[in-house]
Amino acid sequence: MGEADAPSRSGTADLVAALEAVLFVAAVPLPEQRLLEILQVEPPLLEAALEQLARRLEAGRALELRRVAGGWQMVTRPEHAAVVSRLGPVRRVQLSGPALEVLAIVAYRQPVTRVEIEAVRGVNCERTLRTLLEYGLIAEVGRKEAPGRPILYGTTDRFLETFGLDDLSDLPPLEPLGPAAPGEGEDRGAVAAGDG
């Protein structure tokens, strides 16, 4: 890499610094398109600059460059969390078990209605949904074309940021459903019992 950018070394260095400055001030994740507009460069140059900034930050700096919610953002490194927390009360989203479950269902099944969520969990989710809406982790994304036109819920950018996801395809894959056929299940049960 070092040789490739040798000819325009100072130019690239300026660009990397400019990129850092923009990300510092913006604070929120900036999509590449936005960065291209702000820095007024071509995509390959931006890509190289992002790469270099990431590498520079790796060398003993407090910040790291991360890709989240479809954009680029600089955040403090996890190892400084304890110190940073002493600065004062910090933003924290504390979610209960049920809230996490509902959030997971919305995340993987979106757009999804309340009734569909409740079908998975077997309990009423109205209050939990309201909490998640208040936290801005989910939002109403439309209405289902079905009787009563129920509200459809989906996750927000804030959800992606909170869980450090770039986009929804970044969600950890769901575990396979496992044995559903009764015959197969019985066999496995027998094997397990034999082992025990």
Added chain:
Amino acid sequence: MGVETGGAEPLIRLHNFEGPLDLLLHLIEERQLEITEVSLVEVTDQYLAYVEAMRPFDLDIASEFLVVASRLLDLKARTLLPPPRPEPEEEEAADPGQELVRRLLEYRQFRQAAQLLKARGELEELRFPRTPEDLAALAEQIEVAPAALAELLAAMERVLAQAPETEAPELEMEAERLTVAEAMRQIVARLRERGGSTRFEALFPPGSGRLRIVVTFLALLELLRRRRVTVRQEVPFGPIEIAWAGGSLEAGPAGRGGVVDG
């Protein structure tokens, strides 16, 4: 399987279960069983004991548990009878045991996903972005009823619609310098002038540029969040009244200080 669970134990742990599926899954996993109709039958008695113990406490929740209880009993009864002639497809789809197995598997899938999310969230909590001025706090929790917020947004859209599309250069310069904190001070100053309340529209003098309108609106939301002001609308689509709610207006100096820096 040598796992024994005491009969009295359930009482204490009832409220730990979020719903019938949660409880059922717990019972099955406790015995390290696969999720099958056979294991459902195995834990039926235990499940019923839990539900029985729960009934006096929470009727609402109990009813959800009862639905599953009846399924379990149905399933158990079937296993005691000679198996019916296997009929293709239709019969299978209607089988309540199979249905329950499928729901449990699905529920477990999402419960695992929730745990993964939780772990990711905890990791993310250790990374701090810089806080964008005033905005991060806004997203945290907005104390306005959703309806009121929707009305506010609608009102803001009306104000924006009247804003000049293109701004004179001088105006733009002026607007760019306006910070949310400064706009908050201006709103507070206006409220002081007006004896504590003002119309929403009056916050945006005619000719305000879009940037000024947006910044002022953000400032208003921030004041709402800090409960310095309240928003009232007497009738649907009627005028929106902004009122001071943050204590003595005289106490807060206009230029700097307590009112907006808190």
